[in-house]
Amino acid sequence: MRIVPMPESLLRAGQPLPISLRDGRGGLVVARGTLLPAGADVRALLRRAAWADADEIDSWQRKGRVAHPARQTSGPRAGDADAAHWSGLPARANRVLREPADAGFLAALTQLHDELLDRLDHQPDKALMALIRLASASTDHYSATHGLLCAAAAALVARQLPGWSAADCRSASLAALSMNVWMTALQDELAKQRAVPSVAQRAVLEHHAHGSAKLLRDAGVDDAHWLEAVEHHHDSVSGPLAPRSKGRQMARVLQRVDLFTARLSPRRTRPAMSAAAAAQAAYQGEDGRPDEAGMLLIRALGIYPPGCLVRLATDELGVVLRRGAKANLPQVAVIADSAARPHALQTCRSVTEPIKAALAPHELALDLPLGELLSLAQR
Template identity: 40%
Template structure:
């Protein structure tokens, strides 16, 4: 089939274009009961099918010819989906974590994801943030994996504001990707069910998961004290009031990730609770008692902006859209307008530089407040154009 096939809980069961020539795989699929595909993939397949049928019939060919040619005809009509490279990292991390244990291969695969994500995002950080924030606000599948990668990138950007070197940021990455190893499936399950944790065993597992995660890493051969300490302390709030300069390297990583983890979770959808707007997330995770960003909160907002890529906003022009890229200032991102001043869907997304007073961001929106899905293929073109503009501006004398 020319599209990915998923279980009800969002697990990928069969990748696109995989051959079903193994009876054991077929048997496992039959045991799943209902199978699911992404709506956009199915719609693309259906459009491709309609075009294939029309083309064959116009040639006066027999319908039996269509039946034989159909897979290749349809597959040719489905382009590579924008963002699939980022989603590939999400799936790869989840796959590595599903096989975690006391052996090293699972950890090796996690570190491969870390390296791959850094390579991909090196020149396209805004696109990476966009995908992880946008999908996090609209999907619950692979919740824990998506959250881990989002935390890794946001915390990494904040660490650069702190002038941490590459070696220390690499350690931060490792902590972000492994800090929830001790309760990976439980976090995923929580995202798919409304309400609080009721089961005492689940509650106990959630409470001890920082220690369990550190022990799992240690059992798999990790000897880096800072890595283990940061994982153990990533939910510890006793360090938050202490100056960063007084903390050990592991404690500093834990303090930063604790805040980023909370902020990132606020931007994510869970069953029974929609994602918050960017300003709501900032208010709940980055502001102190006086209503102003505290030192760590300021770092986070400076790193990704008050309106991070992938979040929704409405502008002074009464247009609404989605943030594409961070701007020179935290409150001045580049936005793709999707709805015009009358609330009608625009035929093409239009780039809006919110540093201009007549296009300034007026308010942040929750994902559920938008009445249109962003046209990702067209946004990909906008990103390419914006990158070329930035390169030309940098090259100008």
């Protein structure tokens, strides 16, 4: 049996369970067809059993039962299997990152990382779109979702650096995934908190880079570059990368990636920013000049990365599906006309004229099922 994460979106209080819930070893916990009580705590249920049989999911999807409730479509979509995977990934990452003292932590972390990078290698635009859509949609599992997106972005940036080996690139993306492991719970808490951080919370924030490096070292990490990158990922020193040690180069990449991706995610005290605003923050260093690591980030992801919302030169509204030949000319699915009347998601269009504006998620309140977007991106 091959088990995969059970997406929380598939569990609805007051309705029968569409797929059996299983534990981490594949053992049956709640059978398919069991009626979830109207007041069922779905998240509490997922803490006991967060997995499902992949074959059972595939069979269910083939029967056409994965229709998005807001659209009431009939028949399965090609992107639903991908959507189920990506939707369940933050919860899985959250479970790993919240238990750094667990005996199996390092093995679980590297397995999570390698699965993420495998998908990124095979379909980078789909991976970026899924992660950016998830990061911009909710504050749930904020820290884990942020870590996954940072790892993907860091991997793409690292591959552009001359002289970096495959091992160096792996160290950088592992560091990005684990750089906040000392404060996973606090990051989640702060994402939902309206009040300013308390004195105790600020102390954790100020020392989390050192604390994360120590936790990783205690867990068995002996990669000096990985540890140095984590320990210094909040250093705010702009300028060229070449004079720095390999670990400090990685740290600077992480600092820019962290800055960029954090702005794409909402918090209780502010909405997510547009991709253009996030790109501007990463591009310009602390000295007010273009930053080398920031420029590499924009080159890798584009000014308008997959998953971001844009207003085209025609005033139509779209979501970016794939990066284009140039950072400012992505491939876009038109989702609404100039009056914001929704279009059916049918085609991907290469942008030939400059994007008129990047939009923050809260500026366009349209239903965009992840499965449909992933399916369209695959064409």
